Every structure is written in structure tokens, then in C-alpha cells.
Amino acid sequence: MPLWSLQGLRRGVVTTRYPARPDPAAAAPPTPPAFRPEALTRDLADRLVAVCPSWALTRSNDTLIFDVGACTACGRCRAEAPGAVTASGEFELATTDRAQLVKRIPLLGRNVTANYHGKSA
Amino acid sequence: MTGQVAPGPGVQATADELRRTVARLFGRSLHIRTLDTGSCAACEQEIRLLAAPHYDLHRLGFFFTPAPRHADLLMATGPMIRAFDNAARKTYQAMPGPKLVVATGACALGGVYQPDAFTHGGVGEVLPVDVWIPGCPPSPLALLQGLLVAVGRLAEKVRDLDFIQERE
Numbered sequence: 486m487p488l489w490s491l492q493g494l495r496r497g498v499v500t501t502r503y504p505a506r507p508d509p510a511a512a513a514p515p516t517p518p519a520f521r522p523e524a525l526t527r528d529l530a531d532r533l534v535a536v537c538p539s540w541a542l543t544r545s546n547d548t549l550i551f552d553v554g555a556c557t558a559c560g561r562c563r564a565e566a567p568g569a570v571t572a573s574g575e576f577e578l579a580t581t582d583r584a585q586l587v588k589r590i591p592l593l594g595r596n597v598t599a600n601y602h603g604k605s606a
Numbered sequence: 607m608t609g610q611v612a613p614g615p616g617v618q619a620t621a622d623e624l625r626r627t628v629a630r631l632f633g634r635s636l637h638i639r640t641l642d643t644g645s646c647a648a649c650e651q652e653i654r655l656l657a658a659p660h661y662d663l664h665r666l667g668f669f670f671t672p673a674p675r676h677a678d679l680l681m682a683t684g685p686m687i688r689a690f691d692n693a694a695r696k697t698y699q700a701m702p703g704p705k706l707v708v709a710t711g712a713c714a715l716g717g718v719y720q721p722d723a724f725t726h727g728g729v730g731e732v733l734p735v736d737v738w739i740p741g742c743p744p745s746p747l748a749l750l751q752g753l754l755v756a757v758g759r760l761a762e763k764v765r766d767l768d769f770i771q772e773r774e
Contacts, residue, residue, distance in 0.1 A: 503750065503760055511747045517740070519771040539717040539742075551769055555717025557742030571771050578740045578764045579752030583730065585762070586715070586740060588769045 512574045515558035518551075524569035525549060526594030533570070536561045547592045553578060554586040628704055629758035632678055634667045636757060639677035641697055643729060645684030648743040649711040653681065655746045668753060674700040679756065682733060683710045685719035686726040694732050706756050709735045710749065712742040 504511075530549045534542045541555040542562065563570045580586060640653055656663040657670065671677050674697045686694065698707070709729040712718050715738050716728035726732055739752035754760035 503754060504747070508747060511745065514745050517769065519769045521771045539712060540720060541717055552717065553764065553769065554715035554738055554740045555712055556740065557712045557718060559742075573767075573769055573771075575764075575767055575769075576741065576745055576748045577751045578744075578748065578767075579737055579755045580762050580764050581737055581755065582765075583715070583735070583738050585765050586738060588767070590768075590770060 511576060514576070515560060516572050516574050516576055517553050517556040517558050517578075518560075518562050518570045519573035519575075520549065520551070520590045521569050521571075522591045522593040524566070524594060525590065525592045527592060529566055529569060529594065530592055532565055533562045536565045544592075549590040549592060551588045551590055552586060553588060554583065624704065625758060628706065631704065632706075632757045633759065635669075636667060636678050636753075637669050637671040637676050638679045638681055638753075639671055639674045639697070639701070641680055641682040641694065643682055643684035643690050643694060643714070644687035644725065645711060645713055649683035649714075652743045652746050652749060653683075653710070656749055658746075661746045661750060663750070663753075666750075666754070674698075675702065677701050677705070679706040679708060679753075680733070681708045681710050682729040682735075683714055684729075685713040686729050686732050687724055688726060689724075691732060698733055706736045707733045708737045708739060708752060708756055709733075710739045710752070711744060712740060714738075715740055718742070 527544070527547070530544045533549070534544055538559060538561065539555050539557045541552045543550045563572065578586070640650065642650060655661060674680070678701070680698060680701060682694070707729070709715055714729040716730065719725050719727045721727035721731070729735055737752055737756040739749060741748050744752070751760060755762055
């Protein structure tokens, strides 16, 4: 009888369920981006929206709306603005609620906030 | 079957009860039928890898079945092309209840393809989706997490993620 069978019989555990320890290889494939709000301006956000090939990004005033479900982790936004966008490393993204996958990123970059006269500074 | 129905009063309690029933019934044995609704087959590649020794899906009580009549869970990939409407509905109707639908991959979740004359642009337009698994394609571990979320054996994680990088 193989050793692991004996161990399984003794401990009552044949296999683990979900990986008991983090799997270092799991985050190696491309993952959706994470954003730095301080580095994001309206102009930059519009550029990111324009390069996204899968309609995962839209901008609504001073918010970048990121649909994680639509993201293909292609990395084009990361190539467009390496200082503002990085890989999140997240892959356990399954959810029972589609709305949970839509994330709102505030745009806190310098030329974002409109002044009292409604003009961009 | 088409479209999402807004939950009324009392529906939440029924949904919770159904969720418990599903967890009890499917916790140890669940048969999966995959449904390709026009995908590029990258999702199928990753789904196939679930049965390979590294992930070994069968140890968790999940099995693939070729017949929808034997399936508890429909794993739908692709953007749901319109030519496939009839087949998708028939597949869903052939499954015995209670049944789950898992939308797999960015196409199935409404990315990549916008609705047009050829595609609905998402599985949710035609089938009632229970679990959404993002990724292009989702890695086998991401699929595994999605399946365990579907049967209530693993908690969701994405709710608490904001995809904002903290400043160092």
C-alpha cells in the first residue's frame, strides 16, 4: 500500500479541498489591473477607456468604472500608463452577484476637480 | 427564463433556503455539463485542465458528463451567439432541477463582444446565471473557486476587493 494511502487512512484526510496553502503559480497568469487613484486624471482615464478592447472601462465624471467581469487582463491599460496601473494579482473572482464585479475607482489626479466655475483646473 | 426578475418580498428567504438545499445536495457530488456558446475554446482548455492530476477535480466530487439530463451544473462559455439560442434553451430545459448555471470567462460575462446581430454579448441574456467567473480565460484555480462558490463550499472574495493600489 502506498505511503500516502496509509497517511490518509490514519489522518482521515485523503486530499485537501481547496489548496490549503497559497499556490505561488496561481497568480502568475495575467490578472486584472489595479489602479492608483492619485495618478489618474480625467484625460488619462479617457485614454485608458480608449485602449480597453473589451469595454471593461468607462468614465463617469470623476470616477473610473471598472468592470472586472469584462476585463480580459490583456495589459493594454498597464502599457498605456505604467505609473497609474499595475497588475492586481487577484484571480479568485467568482461571485453570485454580477454587480459585485463592477468597481468604482475615484480619479484623484491633479487636474481633475472642477473649480467653482465648473471649469477643469 | 429570459431577463432578470426583480426580487419581491419573501424571495430572499426562498433564495436562502434554495441555497442551503443546493449546498446539501451538491456538496459531495455534482455533475457538470459544459456549454460552448461561441467561445474561442480557451475556456474549454482551462476547464479540461481541471480534470488533470494537478487539480484533480474528481477528488472534490465534481464530474463532467456529456448529457445535460445527467447534469446539475451548466458551465456556459462564450458570448451566446444568437444562432445558439434554441440549443441553449433546450440544454437548460433538459437538466433536472435544482440546477445551476455558471457563466465562465469574460465573453460570457458581457465583455469582449457587445450585443449585435450575431451575439447576445453574454450568457446572462438567455440563461439565468447563478455564478459568474471572470477571466480570459479563467485559470483552473479560478474555475475551481467558482465551482466551490456555486455549491456554497467557499466564500466569495471579490466583494471586498476594490482594485485600488495603495501608495507605498
